[in-house]
Structures are given as C-alpha cells and as structure tokens.
Amino acid sequence: MATFSCKSNYYCSYPIIILSLLSFSSLLPITSSSSSSSESDILLSFKSTIDDPSHSLSSWSNTSATHYCNWTGVTCSSSPSLSITTLDLQSLNLSGELNPSICQLPHLSSLNLADNRFNQSIPLHFSECESLLSLNLSNNFLWGTIPDQISQFGSLEKLDFSRNHIEGRIPESIGLFQDLQVLNLGSNLLSGNVPGVFGNFTQLIVLDLSENPFLVSEIPNDIGKLDKLEQLLLHGSGFLGGIPDSFLGLSSLKVLDLSQNNLTGEFPKNLGLAFEKLESFDVSANKLSGSFPNGICRGKTLTSLSLHTNYFTGSLPESISQCLNLERFQVQNNGFSGDFPDGLWSLPKIRLIRAENNRFSGEIPDSVSIAAQLEQVQIDNNIFTGVIPKGLGSVNTLYRFSASNNHLSGELPPNFCDSPVMSIINFSRNSLSGKIPEVRKCRKLVSLSLADNSFVGEIPDSLGELPVLTYLDLSDNNLTGSIPLELQNLKLALFNVSFNHLSGKVPPSLISGLPASYLQGNPGLCGPGLPNSCLDGGPMHKRVSLTKLACALISIAVAATLAMVVFGFVIIHRRSKEKSGVGVWRSVFFYPLRISEQDLVMAINDKTAVGSGGTFGGVHIVSLPSGELVAVKKLANSGSQTSKSLKGEIKTLAKIRHKNIVKILGFCCTDELVLLIYEYLPKGSLGDIIGRPNFQMPWSVRLRIAIGVAQALAYLHNDYSPHLLHRSVKSTNVLLDADFEPKLTDFALDRILGDSLFQSILAFESPSSCYLAPECKYSKKATEQMDVYSFGVVLLELVTGRKAEAADSEGESIEIVTWVRRKINITNGADHVLDPRISSSSEEEMLGALEIGLHCTSVMPEKRPSMAHIVRALQSLGSRSSSRYLEFILPSVGEDSLPV
Numbered sequence: 001m002a003t004f005s006c007k008s009n010y011y012c013s014y015p016i017i018i019l020s021l022l023s024f025s026s027l028l029p030i031t032s033s034s035s036s037s038s039e040s041d042i043l044l045s046f047k048s049t050i051d052d053p054s055h056s057l058s059s060w061s062n063t064s065a066t067h068y069c070n071w072t073g074v075t076c077s078s079s080p081s082l083s084i085t086t087l088d089l090q091s092l093n094l095s096g097e098l099n100p101s102i103c104q105l106p107h108l109s110s111l112n113l114a115d116n117r118f119n120q121s122i123p124l125h126f127s128e129c130e131s132l133l134s135l136n137l138s139n140n141f142l143w144g145t146i147p148d149q150i151s152q153f154g155s156l157e158k159l160d161f162s163r164n165h166i167e168g169r170i171p172e173s174i175g176l177f178q179d180l181q182v183l184n185l186g187s188n189l190l191s192g193n194v195p196g197v198f199g200n201f202t203q204l205i206v207l208d209l210s211e212n213p214f215l216v217s218e219i220p221n222d223i224g225k226l227d228k229l230e231q232l233l234l235h236g237s238g239f240l241g242g243i244p245d246s247f248l249g250l251s252s253l254k255v256l257d258l259s260q261n262n263l264t265g266e267f268p269k270n271l272g273l274a275f276e277k278l279e280s281f282d283v284s285a286n287k288l289s290g291s292f293p294n295g296i297c298r299g300k301t302l303t304s305l306s307l308h309t310n311y312f313t314g315s316l317p318e319s320i321s322q323c324l325n326l327e328r329f330q331v332q333n334n335g336f337s338g339d340f341p342d343g344l345w346s347l348p349k350i351r352l353i354r355a356e357n358n359r360f361s362g363e364i365p366d367s368v369s370i371a372a373q374l375e376q377v378q379i380d381n382n383i384f385t386g387v388i389p390k391g392l393g394s395v396n397t398l399y400r401f402s403a404s405n406n407h408l409s410g411e412l413p414p415n416f417c418d419s420p421v422m423s424i425i426n427f428s429r430n431s432l433s434g435k436i437p438e439v440r441k442c443r444k445l446v447s448l449s450l451a452d453n454s455f456v457g458e459i460p461d462s463l464g465e466l467p468v469l470t471y472l473d474l475s476d477n478n479l480t481g482s483i484p485l486e487l488q489n490l491k492l493a494l495f496n497v498s499f500n501h502l503s504g505k506v507p508p509s510l511i512s513g514l515p516a517s518y519l520q521g522n523p524g525l526c527g528p529g530l531p532n533s534c535l536d537g538g539p540m541h542k543r544v545s546l547t548k549l550a551c552a553l554i555s556i557a558v559a560a561t562l563a564m565v566v567f568g569f570v571i572i573h574r575r576s577k578e579k580s581g582v583g584v585w586r587s588v589f590f591y592p593l594r595i596s597e598q599d600l601v602m603a604i605n606d607k608t609a610v611g612s613g614g615t616f617g618g619v620h621i622v623s624l625p626s627g628e629l630v631a632v633k634k635l636a637n638s639g640s641q642t643s644k645s646l647k648g649e650i651k652t653l654a655k656i657r658h659k660n661i662v663k664i665l666g667f668c669c670t671d672e673l674v675l676l677i678y679e680y681l682p683k684g685s686l687g688d689i690i691g692r693p694n695f696q697m698p699w700s701v702r703l704r705i706a707i708g709v710a711q712a713l714a715y716l717h718n719d720y721s722p723h724l725l726h727r728s729v730k731s732t733n734v735l736l737d738a739d740f741e742p743k744l745t746d747f748a749l750d751r752i753l754g755d756s757l758f759q760s761i762l763a764f765e766s767p768s769s770c771y772l773a774p775e776c777k778y779s780k781k782a783t784e785q786m787d788v789y790s791f792g793v794v795l796l797e798l799v800t801g802r803k804a805e806a807a808d809s810e811g812e813s814i815e816i817v818t819w820v821r822r823k824i825n826i827t828n829g830a831d832h833v834l835d836p837r838i839s840s841s842s843e844e845e846m847l848g849a850l851e852i853g854l855h856c857t858s859v860m861p862e863k864r865p866s867m868a869h870i871v872r873a874l875q876s877l878g879s880r881s882s883s884r885y886l887e888f889i890l891p892s893v894g895e896d897s898l899p900v
C-alpha cells in the first residue's frame, strides 16, 4: 500500500554504501612498502605536477594496493630487471606541467601523451630521456616554434607533434635525426620553406607535414631519396611548384597524398610505373596538368585514385582495367576526353566512380552488373551516349547515380530503380524517351530528377509509395494524364512538373508553398492559382475512385486491427483479473505526497483534466492536501508485463535526475490503469505557448529551451543507464518552469505500455504526425535518429515561430519541415523562414539553429547528427565563440554526402 520514499530502496541505501566503502578502503593492505623501487617515486613526482581532473591516474598512489607496473598506462618489461618501458597516457584529459623527472626512468622507450590538454612549448627536456625511442604529443595545445635544439632528440625513431599550435619554420637542424621512422608535424601552424634536409632520414617510413596552411614551399627534391618511405602526407598545406622527378625513387610508397596544395606542372614521366606498392594516390585540388599517370596499377595494389579538380587532359588508358583492387576512382573536374574505359565499370571492387565535368564519351556497358560493390556514380556534364543498360539496375549496392547533361537515349530500363539502397537518381538533360517505369523497390529514394528529356505517358502512381521521396523533378518532358493523388502522401520539398502536357486538377496539398512556376507550361492543369480553375468532373475520375477505394480498404484494415487489439486486451484483462482480483491499487511514492490512492483516484475527473489529453492518456492536475500541485497521467495498463516488471520499469524512469527532465514523484497501478505522478509545471508546454496568437519569446530564451531539451535527450540516449529513447518528442511534451527552463515529459512510455501497445496507439492516434521521422513508415525499430528527427521539428518550431503543423496562406495544412524546405528552395535564402517577430540582431544564431534543425530532420537517418553533437553545436551558437557550428554537427561531410 501507500509507502513513503524510503521503501524505494535506492534513496536510503547511499549512506550504507558509502560507509562500507570507507571501511573497506581503510582495511586495504599497503603493499608498496617504503623500500619500493624508486621507479614508483619517479612516477609520483611526474604526477605531482599534472592536473588530472578526471582522476584517471588515481591508481598512481603510494598507498595503492597495485604494483606500479600495473598502474594506469604503465607497462614494464621484466628482463633484464623489472622496469618501466612504456607510458601510455593517451586521452586522459591531463594538463599541467610535463616534468622532466620522468627521464630518470632508465628504460623508458615510449612516452605517449597524445589527446590531452598540455598547454606549453615543445618539452625539449624530454631529450634527456636516454632510451626514449617514441614520443607522441599529438593533439595537445603545444605552442611556440620548433627550436634548433630539436636535434637533441636525434636518436628518436618516432616523433609525433601533430595537431597542436606549433608555428614558425622547420629548423634545418632537424636533418640531424638519423634513425627517424615516423615524423608527424601535421595540423600545425608551421610556415616558411621546408628545408632540404630530408634526404638524411634514410629510415623514414611516415612523413606527415599535412594541414599546415602557412607552409608555403616547394616539395624538397631529396624526399625522393627516401626509399623506405611508405606514407607521404603533404595535403592541405601551401606546397607549390612541380612534383619533383626524384619521386620516381619512392619505391616503397603506399600512400601519397598531395591534395589541396598549389602544385603545378605535369607528373614526372612514368611516375605511375615507379610505384609498385601504391595503395592510395591523391593529388586532387591542385593545378596539375598533363595526362593520366600511366601504369599506376602495375602493382595491382591501388585501392584509391584521386586526380579531381586539376587541369588534366587526354584520355584514360584501357590498362586501368588492371586495377583489380580499385575501390575509389575520382577524376572529376578536369579536361579529360575520349571514351571512358569499359573495363572500369566492371572492376570487381569498385565502389565510387566520379568523372563529372569532363568531356568523356562512350557508353555505359551492360557489364556494369558485375560491379558488385558499386555504390556511387557521378558522370554529369560529359558526352556519354547510348542507353542506360539493364545491368545497372541489378547492382544492389548502388545508392547514387547521376548522369545529367549527357547524350543518353532510349528508354529507362524497368529495373532502373531496383537497388534497395538507391537514394539519388539524376538523368536530367539527356534524350531519354518512352514511359517512366513503375518504381516500387527503391524504398530509400530521396531524389529523382528526369527533367528535360522526352518521357511520355503518365506519372507513375507508385512514386507515391516511396516513403522518403523528397525531390521530384519531371519538368520539360512530354508527360500526359493527371497528377497522381498518391503523391500527396509524400513530404515533397520540390515538385516540378512544368512544361509537360499534364491535365486535370492539381492536388492542393502537393503544391502549397511551392511556386506556380513548377506547374506552368501545362495548359490542361487546373486548380487554385492556375489560369484554369477547376470545373467539376474532369479527367481525374479514375484516380479519385481508386484512391477512395484504397482509403476505404485501409480504414477497414485499421478498424479490424483495433478490434483485434481491444479483443486482445479483454482476454488479457480477464486473465489478470482471474489471477489477482480487481481494482487493487499498488503504489510507490518517491516523495512524501501524503495522499492516499483513493483520494488520488477521486481527484482524477473531468474537472481536473488539462489540455487535449496527450497521445497516450489524459493529464490531470491534482492538488495535494499540502496545497502542492502534481500532474497525474493516466495510462492503460496493457498487462503485457507482470506488475513486478512494470514497477521495475517505472522505477527506472523515476530514477532519472536531470534538470531538463520532469521528475516522476510516484505511481499507482491496478490491472487496468497506471497513474504516473509527475511534478507540476505552471507555465504549461512549449507547444501551447507557440500556438497562442500573440506568441512572443526572445531568441535567447528559445535557444536556452533548445539547448535544455537537447541536453535532456543526450542524457537519455548516452548517459543514463539503461540508455533510453524518448519516442514522443514534441513541443507539447516540453514543459516550462517558472524561469522558462524546459523539462521533457512523457519520456520512454513504451517501457510502461509495452512496445506493441505503444506502437499501435501511435499508429492509430498520430499516423502521420509531423514529428515522426519518415523511416517510421517502414521501420518498426525505434532508434535514436527518430528522436533526433522529432527534436529537429521542435527546433524548427522555435526558429520559425510556427507550429509544427499549421495552415499556409491558402488554408492548406502543411508540415513545418516541408514548409521550411520549400521556402528555402524557392527563395534560395534561409532568412525568409526565421520568425519575423525576432530582431535581426539574432539572425546569425537563428540561421545556425535553422541549419542544425535541417540536419536533424534530414530524410536519411544516417545523416542526422547525434544528440551529443547537437548539444555542442547549439552551445557554440549561444556562446558566440565560434560561428563554425557545422564543424560540430557534421563530423564527416565527405563527397559522399547527400544533398538532404
């Protein structure tokens, strides 16, 4: 029966645990005796100057039970005598001062301090570590120049100062390193000329001077002497001039990256032939000219070749079909011409072909079907001819094919969209003809452009069945018939059918918010805003009746399902009633509420109900005898779990402590009902406030709300144990306290209701809720990305000041995601979607938030950032410390990214 908080064990047990820990630790034996080797003292004195906020080095202690060889990051060797050889203190968030005392360890050969926060100049005193062979200080805050005395480190084999703020020239004295195998100075602020001393590094295997934008220099000629060099990484710096002829001597080279510099001239003759072990070759984004490096696949080891964005000319050799391991081939944005080699299309491992913006000719051979790994092809803006082969449709890994602006002709093969992962198809500006085949298999198709061809016949109805189709451009063809009503099912951000021969009535929701020009050039079309307003009748009868039939069938199916669900409950109820008797209240209060279940149940009536009742059950505001108010949510008890596991689930939720999550104060349940008692928040929900006609809220408050909600979700997703999904993020579930601090409610109700009841209520009450991610239609498995999508919708509400679902100027209801995308597409500018009630001084932050909202609501789940990323991105907006928020939310924007 009613109990107070202390029965719910986890509150009261803290002191006991703490007490027992204390007594336990005081009993621990002190094994490191005072005569312990001085090596542990050396470690302790090293530790004494280090700041260790995360207590990563807590095992480093003279009272520790653990032998120092087993301390965090320490490795000892046992011969000739037990002594420390390796210190690996990577990623421990350490800062403070690096104490040279560590060099008293006589056998220390490897010191790794990478990924910490050491903020100082290069610690030259480490050169006193006589046996040190490897020093890694990558990714700290090292500053200052590389001093001449760096050569004191002359006996090192591996030196890694990458990803710091080291500036100035590379001193010539670095040439005194004799034994160096790895030299990494990448991602720093080095400048000036690279000295010609690299020929001395005869043992060098890895040389990395990349991402030093101020390093304006020619590539030293003597690098070519390094015949053991396997990786040469010079990308993203300021290298200019030619690639030295001496490169022919780099006979062990596996990875060459010279991309994004200012290199000019042609390749040394026979460069390709020189590299027998080459795996990756990247010279993209320079100003190189001349022809393709012949023989580059001689060793058959090449997996990635990138020459893009240069001034290369000439044709590609047929010998490229020998590149049996080639996965990525990128020659886009050059002046290449001639027939594109057939063999390239059917390489067994090829995944990426990018050849757009050249003058390639030739056909796409049917043998492309052999390319079992092919994912992405971009050959736009060339002069390819011939038909689109059937073989292309049988490549099941293909997710992007774009070949706009070529001379392709013939019909689209019926299987053109059979790849189950296909996302983007662009055949616009070719000479394709015939009908557009029905498409059903490509359930992930986001963008389809067939504009400016000679297609005839009707727009296939089946396009309306592709759940994530967002961009559809069929303009400039000879299409006839009416626009399928099925397309209204889609969240189309672009729908362009201009200049065809379409007729009949335009489904209004399809085009609301889109410019009339997307319909122009179809004299037979009628509807609001068009030259013809519709007369009754017209050529769309067939489709209407079909759709009606479909609707009727669907409603019957829904009704039948519901009947079955209800029937199921009755059975479950019967069973549970038989077992445990009716109406027995069981309750657990986590706070002293001083109210009995009976009083609580009495208080739950029409008078205390608030709001329109949430999706999963109504909410009542109940006044406790103390005068305090609580919110009580009434849920069905599905009976799908035993009352013990139900209690367990609710306790799991009630234990959540986060300033942006509503507290659960207790619960009562019977076999029929679950009453969840939440803290009461007087300001109501964000959704209600946005919906008010006189809605006004400063941007700073909105941003704070967004950050709070994001933090709450990040906490549920990543930090709380067990990890939880919210599954019903929407603005009406964001409650506001008196200071407008947001608190999320209605979280993780699936755990109380059971997954199947949760899903069926969701499917019945809000089948097309605009907070639901598009993939909910085809994927039953709930994911973090679905929460991220819903959060994105809330963020867009905050940025635009519009409700998630609002009527447009013509009275058509339009979802905010579609509305925002359409507005941005049409006006080519994002500022038109910002809430006009907010002054323009906040515009930059709002645009940033809009950008984040668009990423969150990306159609493809894998394109959405994680909640943790979103929190950081939003915070960096607020702190104004950086306008580079995209860095946070798009950790890996590569060339493979989709435009949505």
Ligand SMILES: *[C@@H]1O[C@H](CO)[C@@H](O)[C@H](O)[C@H]1NC(C)=O
Pocket: 034, 062, 063
């Ligand atoms: C352990 O270290 C602390 C400070 O680091 C020192 O005060 C104490 O005397 C040391 N104890 C032993 C047993 O060495």
Ligand SMILES: *[C@@H]1O[C@H](CO)[C@@H](O)[C@H](O)[C@H]1NC(C)=O
Pocket: 067, 069, 070
């Ligand atoms: C380190 O710990 C392992 C097991 O935890 C133990 O076998 C080993 O003897 C310890 N090493 C030293 C040097 O105490």
Ligand SMILES: *[C@@H]1O[C@H](CO)[C@@H](O)[C@H](O)[C@H]1NC(C)=O
Pocket: 053, 054, 093, 095, 117
């Ligand atoms: C790392 O240390 C800084 C202070 O030096 C602290 O603010 C931050 O929270 C720490 N991060 C982690 C992951 O421990």
Ligand SMILES: *[C@@H]1O[C@H](CO)[C@@H](O)[C@H](O)[C@H]1NC(C)=O
Pocket: 119, 141
């Ligand atoms: C490094 O230290 C300097 C001086 O104490 C300080 O101004 C700077 O902000 C620090 N840099 C970082 C990244 O912590």
Ligand SMILES: *[C@@H]1O[C@H](CO)[C@@H](O)[C@H](O)[C@H]1NC(C)=O
Pocket: 090, 114, 115, 136, 137, 138, 158, 159, 160, 182, 184
């Ligand atoms: C240094 O540490 C970084 C970070 O983990 C790592 O990527 C790099 O390979 C290390 N450098 C060497 C030379 O081992």
Ligand SMILES: *[C@@H]1O[C@H](CO)[C@@H](O)[C@H](O)[C@H]1NC(C)=O
Pocket: 172, 173, 174, 175, 176, 178, 196, 197, 200
């Ligand atoms: C190369 O190393 C030798 C010592 O082996 C040294 O005398 C010479 O100065 C070095 N060259 C450069 C350019 O530092």
Ligand SMILES: *[C@@H]1O[C@H](CO)[C@@H](O)[C@H](O)[C@H]1NC(C)=O
Pocket: 237, 238, 239, 260, 261, 262
């Ligand atoms: C290349 O050189 C031009 C001037 O010649 C300079 O503006 C540009 O920044 C350089 N690019 C790189 C990547 O260094």
Ligand SMILES: *[C@@H]1O[C@H](CO)[C@@H](O)[C@H](O)[C@H]1NC(C)=O
Pocket: 433, 454, 455, 456, 477, 478
């Ligand atoms: C498309 O329609 C135009 C105008 O009606 C006509 O001239 C052209 O021949 C048609 N093209 C095809 C491929 O049907």
